[in-house]
Amino acid sequence: MKDLTAVERVARSELERLQLVRLRALVARAAERVPLYRERLRQAGVTSRDVRSLADLRRLPFTTKSDFRDAYPFGMLAVPLDEVVRIHASSGTTGKPTVVAYTRRDLATWSEVMARTLMAGGVGPRDVVHNAYGYGLFTGGLGFHYGAELVGAAVIPISGGFTERQLMVFQDLGSTVLCSTPSYALFLAEALEEAGVAAKDLKLRVGFFGAEPWTEGMRTALETRLNVMALNIYGLSEVIGPGVSVECPERRGMHVAEDHFLPEVLDPVTFEPVPAGATGELVLTGLTKEAIPLVRYRTRDLTTLDRSPCACGRTLARIGRITGRTDDMLIIRGVNVYPSQIEHALMQVPQVEPHYLLVVRREDALDSLEVRVEAAAAVAAAGGDAMRGLAAQLKRKIHEVIGLSADVSVLPPKSIERSAGKAKRVEDLRGKGGAAR
Ligand code: ADP
Ligand code: ZN
Numbered sequence: 001m002k003d004l005t006a007v008e009r010v011a012r013s014e015l016e017r018l019q020l021v022r023l024r025a026l027v028a029r030a031a032e033r034v035p036l037y038r039e040r041l042r043q044a045g046v047t048s049r050d051v052r053s054l055a056d057l058r059r060l061p062f063t064t065k066s067d068f069r070d071a072y073p074f075g076m077l078a079v080p081l082d083e084v085v086r087i088h089a090s091s092g093t094t095g096k097p098t099v100v101a102y103t104r105r106d107l108a109t110w111s112e113v114m115a116r117t118l119m120a121g122g123v124g125p126r127d128v129v130h131n132a133y134g135y136g137l138f139t140g141g142l143g144f145h146y147g148a149e150l151v152g153a154a155v156i157p158i159s160g161g162f163t164e165r166q167l168m169v170f171q172d173l174g175s176t177v178l179c180s181t182p183s184y185a186l187f188l189a190e191a192l193e194e195a196g197v198a199a200k201d202l203k204l205r206v207g208f209f210g211a212e213p214w215t216e217g218m219r220t221a222l223e224t225r226l227n228v229m230a231l232n233i234y235g236l237s238e239v240i241g242p243g244v245s246v247e248c249p250e251r252r253g254m255h256v257a258e259d260h261f262l263p264e265v266l267d268p269v270t271f272e273p274v275p276a277g278a279t280g281e282l283v284l285t286g287l288t289k290e291a292i293p294l295v296r297y298r299t300r301d302l303t304t305l306d307r308s309p310c311a312c313g314r315t316l317a318r319i320g321r322i323t324g325r326t327d328d329m330l331i332i333r334g335v336n337v338y339p340s341q342i343e344h345a346l347m348q349v350p351q352v353e354p355h356y357l358l359v360v361r362r363e364d365a366l367d368s369l370e371v372r373v374e375a376a377a378a379v380a381a382a383g384g385d386a387m388r389g390l391a392a393q394l395k396r397k398i399h400e401v402i403g404l405s406a407d408v409s410v411l412p413p414k415s416i417e418r419s420a421g422k423a424k425r426v427e428d429l430r431g432k433g434g435a436a437r
Contacts, residue, residue, distance in 0.1 A: 206228050208246070234254050281300060284297050321340075337369070356372060
């Protein structure tokens, strides 16, 4: 098999030459095949001939999720349906799902970037990949599946759910690699503990966790409880699915597969690039996608961009943890709050379980935030005083991190609903009469 990862270590100048050739071709193709791009590029007065350097990227128009929604289902397609061999949809976390399509070559690209994702964690033919991402319209399941096959690992397409079967497979089939959302991985860790199975007696060694925001505190929890190296992965349906970026074992940001996806991090108001290290909105250009060419897609995900060399030898730029989506942002009494900030605060207190739900209400025109979180079993067993003490401690911590006072409800273990996919972290009841369950 050709060395798929060679491109991850080429000199920046060589990588950028490749990106420029691909960018020019993308613009030509988008203008020729997709009415929306033709019109936008015309308005911007740019043709593929104007793309002379990568800096010209900034002259190109943006694409947004609402463009996909307006074009629902197939208006973004640059090929006739005969050339489409797969259709997926986004999870629909923030509204109507967007439909995405792949040509045969797109599937090959996707398998390649997913193989590279797995290889970043050292996955190879000897591995048994326990793929608990959901199979179906969601891109997580099949994305990991094809990548795992390409590296020659044995993939177990277990999908999410059926906890007992998950535990049986871990033990009997010797899963070495776990692929799932971080919240589901935590649920599995809990289920193993309950069944009296010690993680060190399993063969798991690496986990690829993503599809939802998570924190360093959660990483520590997953690494100790599952006895794995926990790597962050990021991707989104509109761009390809998972496979856009992954951490290397250095775990200092996720390398973007820049030969296929060109990243920018921009100020979401001015659309100027943010200074190095500052947080902004991630904008991705899909350099090679055939079915749906993607010009400067505004992901609404917030992150940082780091182009400095990485100790692992990859020359690919890295994005930081996704701290939230612009549309996840809650404005509570005028303060901007992302659920991941609350998670960060909670995870600094050892006696809590990282299962939480934020409930926002409005009473008499005043917003209130309730943070529901589970206590560790020992605290719950110690009784009411211990629970109240923990709540007070958490309240102080949250105030320290977000500068907002929240009502903290410390609940017994297992009170908060678990999900096999993306966890639900927010219940915003403002404008809905304010009644919570
Ligand atoms: P939807 O936008 O409906 O959730 P997708 O299933 O395509 O559709 O999910 C992509 C989104 O999931 C990203 O835009 C991002 O908000 C989130 N996401 C994916 N990976 C991560 C990650 N590692 N950290 C935080 N958020 C992530
Ligand atoms: Zn690296």
